[in-house]
Amino acid sequence: MTQRQFKLPDVGEGLTEGEILQWMVAVGDTVTVNQPLCEVETAKAAVELPSPWAGTVVELLHEAGTMVDVGAPIITIDTGGAGGGGTGGAAPAAEPVDEGAAAGEEPAAGLIGGAAPGGRTAVLVGYGPRTTEARRRPRRSGAAAAARATALPGADYGSGGTDRPSLPSDDGPPLLATAPDMRSKPVRHGGLEVGRQAEAAARREDAAPGRGSAPGRRGPRPLAKPPVRKYAKDLGVDLTTVSGTGTDGCITRADVDAAVAARSDGSAAAQAPVAATAGEQRIPVKGVRKATAAAMVASAFTAPHVTEFLAVDVTRMMKLRTRLAARPELAGVKVSPLLFVAKAVLLAARRHPVVNSSWDEAAQEIVVHGQVNLGIAAATPRGLIVPNIKDAGRLTLAELAGALAELTETSRAGRTAPEDMAGGTLTITNVGVFGVDTGTPILNPGESAILAFGAVREMPWVHKGTVRPRQVTQLALSFDHRIVDGELGSRFLADVGAMLHDPGAALAF
């Protein structure tokens, strides 16, 4: 004689209780497998519960109309002798339904149709919350905790939950969010359109070899799975230089490791003096740094640079700055020396439009731009970027000041959008903020002129025949000698200097 208790299952998903609407069997009835025993109404549906066994009804444990918790026994059925039931001879269902039986069994073995595991009636699903008391299982001390600690250094799932395991063997650079590779993959702001522009730019670069092209972006995209791509990116490995050994030439993690090893070997051989310093740090060339490097190399070796210098007494400009700052039109904006320089450059460019132009190698034409998209080189935590103010020539002084402030703020916050960096025509680099006098700036690729604005210092200066302390700055203009001759460059620089020396001269422009 084997008596079994049928427990109220979770007939929906996540139900906790059900009401027995009616019993369809009585004590003493003979039941067969799947014969309806009772009707139960839950929060989701009213359903009939079929009998899991054949046998005789011994006891109905709850009357109709009772609310019963999921997992609680509702009926006892005598399934007769051994093998009398329909469920393949599992042990009584009233037995606790968990903990440790089937120990040591591989999950695959006997997954289906195998012998009933001894003493085990646990079901994985269907009975909802367990009715046995929930108690904490005792933990092992010492060794186990240590084992856990060594299992995954740096990971602690118990707290936070945002921690991610670091790669066990990864002593490379930390996993930083990298800036988008602007030249090959504009990823933010503008989506498809930006992507199209990038593709068009790449095509133009292809048509004009050697001009502003990022190296290594030729041919089809190499095959590699996303985690491997990230791994390579983190290690600064250009996948186009790696040959894959995986299926269909797919680049594997091992291939990337091999590329890193080869690179180390190669650089050690080629640049032996560099490789041996104590405490050296290797910074992968990527993101903005990589883009900057490519752009600078392309620019320096494409456009023949000429740089001219001019020292200017800007004392009057500095005085005017104080007066202008008090004007209501300029309330709330920063009237900086850079603002005057920007205004002077814009006015001078109007007089000398060819300075604001580009060299179209493919078409063998000089493109004189109809508007000035004024680039301002900005040092950001991610590196040098050159966002520009579109059609800056149409802006009033106050608008220009506002645009400069916004541009600076955006770039410092690292939020400069790709389109803000595209399409520049003329650039100012404000090296003076770093306390230096001047430099020889390299052209932003595709542009013809760039003006470096040095520090404004009080210096001995011949003023009206006597040596006086005056506020003096240095201007340096680099220009593309293919487009801008010495004369034009000189006139442009002289005009800018004249306006900074005597802002009133701007009235003549």
Added chain:
Amino acid sequence: MTALPETTEMVDPVPGADAPHLPQRSQLVQLLTPEGERVEHPDYALEISDEELRDLYRDLVLVRRWDVEATALQRQGELGIWASLLGQEAAQVGAGRAMAASDMAFPTYREHGVAWTRGVDPLHVISLFRGVDNGGWDPVATGFNLYTVVIGAQTLHATGYAMGLQRDGAENATLAFLGDGATSQGEVNEAMIWAASFSAPVVFFCQNNQYAISVPLERQSRVPLYQRAAGFGFPGVRVDGNDVLAVLAVTRQALQAAREGQGPTFIEAFTYRMGAHTTSDDPTRYRLASELEEWKLRDPIARLKAHLSRQDKADAAFFDAVEREADELAERIRSGTVDMPDPDPASMFDTVYAEQTPWLAAQRDEFVAYRASFEEAGE
């Protein structure tokens, strides 16, 4: 050809409106009437032997029995959930038997009948619903992809797979299963656009069982579903989904067209879900009993049985044998289910990716160490 009664025809897509500009009666392909009478269709001739007919009948009965048993097992707490196919056996068996061995099926989570025709062990499907694995069968060996629970996502998989076949130069086709509710999903529309653009060798097999869980089809579509195919630029056919012969003929032809490079076809198998959406659902809350009774008269098994016995293509001994086989199958499913061992908890990390990743391996090791840290370690 016997048309379906007006009451269930979708002739009034806009509730309360006449919609005179829309077709009032669809062209329903039928080869076997609900009364079991064999009829011919000009476009879909079907040569079929008596033995094949009997095999189809056997398929239908066994699949239904499996489904009934699984539903009972869920009610007994042995399965977490079950999606019943009751009433849709003919649509699934007909579609499944139309496939060649080398074709690939991309099922939803209700294609138990198709699984049966692909040789998938019912217990391998049951284990998914019991929650011990994510589907125990080999999709490559069976030509039957794992169940997709995300509504409509498998149509994209099927289309992509078909485009792969195209590029391999393989002369196979894929059969993408979907329900009427899935046609409202973006993925399904994307899949059809891609399939049309590339003439991919894929057949979209939509079982219109009239309800997207509780939402009736007329709330989702202003036109009969098969007519949507025209908008994508490939043929759409409506077939009596409770007529296994018509489904077989239509699907066979569509798959053959796909293999021959003629591009996709949309098949709307017009059928009815006799049971609940899943075991968590109560259909009496949103549909009328009279509707159910009406569809019972078009039962897919009853009409084939009527045809077989009236035409003396099968005798009582045959029907009894099939019943016995069904009983044995039910018992095998029942005992196999309750005896299924729980999986090793650490195994959940093993099949996330085809190749183990360092991160997951680290997580698995940590999890194993965590479990081992208890005094009464389980495994």
